[in-house]
Amino acid sequence: MGATWIHGIGGSPVYKIAQEIDSMKSDEPWECMDGFLDDPITIDENGYVLNPSLVDPISILFKNLMDFAQGKRISIGDVICAKDGNGNGSVGSFLRKGLEDYWELESRKLNGHGSWNGNGNDSWNRKLLEEAIFAMHENTQRTYTSANDLYNLDYNAESEYVMCTGEEITIAKGYSSIIESLASVLPSGVIQLGKKVCKIEWHPESEVGIIENDHDDARPVKLHFLDGSTLSADHVIVTVSLGVLKAGIHDSEDSGMLKFNPPLPDYKTEAISRLGYGVVNKLFMQLSPEFPDLDQFPFLQLVFHQSDSKVKNPKIPWWIRKTASVSPIYRNSRVLLSWFAGEEALKLETLSDEVILDEVSTTLSEFLLNSSDSHEQCNVNVTKNSSKVDLVKVLKTKWSNDPLFLGSYSYIAVGSSGCDMDTLAEPLTKSGSHPLQILFAGEATHRTHYSTTHGAYFSGIREANRLLEHYQSMGYN
Ligand SMILES: Cc1cc2nc3c(=O)[nH]c(=O)nc-3n(C[C@H](O)[C@H](O)[C@H](O)COP(=O)(O)OP(=O)(O)OC[C@H]3O[C@@H](n4cnc5c(N)ncnc54)[C@H](O)[C@@H]3O)c2cc1C
Numbered sequence: 001m002g003a004t005w006i007h008g009i010g011g012s013p014v015y016k017i018a019q020e021i022d023s024m025k026s027d028e029p030w031e032c033m034d035g036f037l038d039d040p041i042t043i044d045e046n047g048y049v050l051n052p053s054l055v056d057p058i059s060i061l062f063k064n065l066m067d068f069a070q071g072k073r074i075s076i077g078d079v080i081c082a083k084d085g086n087g088n089g090s091v092g093s094f095l096r097k098g099l100e101d102y103w104e105l106e107s108r109k110l111n112g113h114g115s116w117n118g119n120g121n122d123s124w125n126r127k128l129l130e131e132a133i134f135a136m137h138e139n140t141q142r143t144y145t146s147a148n149d150l151y152n153l154d155y156n157a158e159s160e161y162v163m164c165t166g167e168e169i170t171i172a173k174g175y176s177s178i179i180e181s182l183a184s185v186l187p188s189g190v191i192q193l194g195k196k197v198c199k200i201e202w203h204p205e206s207e208v209g210i211i212e213n214d215h216d217d218a219r220p221v222k223l224h225f226l227d228g229s230t231l232s233a234d235h236v237i238v239t240v241s242l243g244v245l246k247a248g249i250h251d252s253e254d255s256g257m258l259k260f261n262p263p264l265p266d267y268k269t270e271a272i273s274r275l276g277y278g279v280v281n282k283l284f285m286q287l288s289p290e291f292p293d294l295d296q297f298p299f300l301q302l303v304f305h306q307s308d309s310k311v312k313n314p315k316i317p318w319w320i321r322k323t324a325s326v327s328p329i330y331r332n333s334r335v336l337l338s339w340f341a342g343e344e345a346l347k348l349e350t351l352s353d354e355v356i357l358d359e360v361s362t363t364l365s366e367f368l369l370n371s372s373d374s375h376e377q378c379n380v381n382v383t384k385n386s387s388k389v390d391l392v393k394v395l396k397t398k399w400s401n402d403p404l405f406l407g408s409y410s411y412i413a414v415g416s417s418g419c420d421m422d423t424l425a426e427p428l429t430k431s432g433s434h435p436l437q438i439l440f441a442g443e444a445t446h447r448t449h450y451s452t453t454h455g456a457y458f459s460g461i462r463e464a465n466r467l468l469e470h471y472q473s474m475g476y477n
Pocket residue numbers: 001002003004005006007195196197198239240241244258280281282397399403404405407408409441442443444450451452453454456
C-alpha cells in the first residue's frame with residue numbers, strides 16, 4: 001500500500017538490510033519482479049495506439065529536461081533551458097518552456113509546415129498529441145514528487161535532490177520484512193503500538209530552571225497519549241509525517257492533532273508551513289477471471305487530450321484524466337496498478353468501490369476496445385471481442401484521510417527551500433541544563449533524500465548519533 005521500491009541500490013541502507021536478511025528472493029511472485037515496465041504501449045483516449053516515432057522524441061525530451069533540472073546533465077542540445085527564463089522558478093514552468101523551445105526548433109526545421117495528422121485521427125494534430133504525451137510524463141512526475149501541480153515544485157531544489165545510484169528494484173519479500181528485521185533487535189515491549197501522542201510538553205531554554213518542580217522524575221519532556229496515559233523522557237525523537245506536523249500547527253486546540261506545549265518556535269512552524277507535502281495513492285484492480293489473454297494486457301501508458309475540445313472523450317471522468325499508466329503488477333498478473341496524485345488522489349479516496357470499478361472499466365475499454373486495427377498493429381488485441389474490460393475488485397490507499405499520515409511524502413514547494421528541511425531537523429533545545437529534549441527525524445527532515453524510506457532511515461541514524469555524541473561528550477561511553 002505504501003513503499004515498494006528501493007530507489008537505487010547503490011548506497012541504499014534498505015538494500016543492504018534486504019540482502020542481509022535474504023529478502024531479495026521469494027518463492028511467491030512479487031510486484032514488478034520482472035522487467036515488464038520497460039516495454040510500454042502508448043494509447044490515446046480514443047483508442048489509437050501511438051507510434052514510438054511520435055512518442056519517443058517527447059519521452060526523451062522530457063527525460064533530458066528532468067535530468068537537466070536535477071543536475072544530471074549540463075545541456076539539452078538545442079533546447080533552450082536557461083534558469084533565467086524559468087518563469088516562477090518551478091519545475092512545471094521549466095518543463096513547459098522546454099516543450100515550447102522544442103516546438104520552435106521543430107517548426108523551424110519544417111519551415112513552418114508543422115501541422116501533421118497522425119494515426120488516422122484527423123482531430124489530433126501532431127502538436128496536440130505531443131503536448132498530451134508530455135503531460136503524461138508530467139503526471140508520472142507528480143506521483144514521484146507528490147506535488148499536485150508541478151508549478152508548485154521548486155526548480156532550484158530539484159538539483160539538490162540526490163538519488164542513490166544503480167538499479168531501482170522492488171523487495172521480493174516486501175518492505176515489511178525490513179521493518180520486522182529492524183524491530184527484532186529491540187527488547188520486547190519497547191515498541192508500543194496503538195499509542196497515539198496528542199501532546200508533547202517540553203521546556204524551552206528559558207524555562208529549564210523550573211523542571212525539577214514540574215515533573216516528579218525531573219525528566220524534561222512529557223508525552224501525553226490519547227488514552228490519557230503519560231510518559232516522561234529525557235529525549236524524544238519525533239518522526240511523525242510533515243502532514244501531521246502541519247495539521248498540529250494549523251488546527252484548533254481541541255482537534256485531537258499532535259500539539260507541542262509550549263508551541264514550536266516560529267522559525268520551525270514557518271518552515272513546516274512552507275514545505276510541500278502532497279498525496280499519492282495507489283489503486284489496485286483485479287481483472288475478471290473471464291478476461292481472455294492475460295499475457296496480452298500491456299503496460300499501458302495513457303494519453304489524454306489537454307485542451308477542451310471535441311476529441312476529449314466524455315466517457316472518461318476527470319479524476320482518471322491525470323493517470324499516466326495502468327499495468328499488471330508483473331507479467332500475466334490479473335492485478336493491475338495505477339498511481340494517482342494530488343486532487344485526483346483525494347477524489348479517489350472519496351469514491352465507492354462500485355463507482356471506481358465502473359468508471360475505470362469504462363476508461364480502460366475506451367483505450368483498449370475502440371480501435372482494433374491499431375491494436376492489432378501493436379498486438380493489443382486481447383479484448384476486441386469483449387464489450388468492456390471487466391474488473392471485479394479494487395483496493396485503494398487513503399493516505400490523505402489516514403490521521404497518522406495525512407498525506408504521502410514531502411517536496412520542496414515554491415517559496416521554500418532545502419534550508420527549511422534543515423530547520424525542521426534542528427533539535428530543541430540546543431543548550432541549557434536539559435539539551436536535546438525534542439529531536440526531529442523522518443523523511444521530511446532529510447535535505448537530499450526526502451520522500452524515501454532510505455531518507456527516513458538516514459535521518460533516524462542522524463538523530464541517534466546526535467544523542468550518542470552528546471552523551472560521549474559528557475564522558476559516557
Ligand atoms: C503510496 C506511497 C508509495 C511510496 N513508495 C515508496 C517507494 O517505493 N520507495 C521509497 O523509498 N519510499 C516510498 N514512499 C515514501 C516512504 O514510504 C516514506 O518516505 C517513509 O515511509 C517515511 O518514513 P517516516 O518514518 O519519515 O514517516 P512515516 O512512514 O510517515 O511514519 C510516521 C509514523 O508516525 C506515526 N504517527 C503519526 N502521528 C502519530 C501520533 N500522533 N502519535 C504516535 N505516532 C504517530 C505513524 O503511525 C507512522 O508510523 C511511498 C509512500 C507512499 C505513501
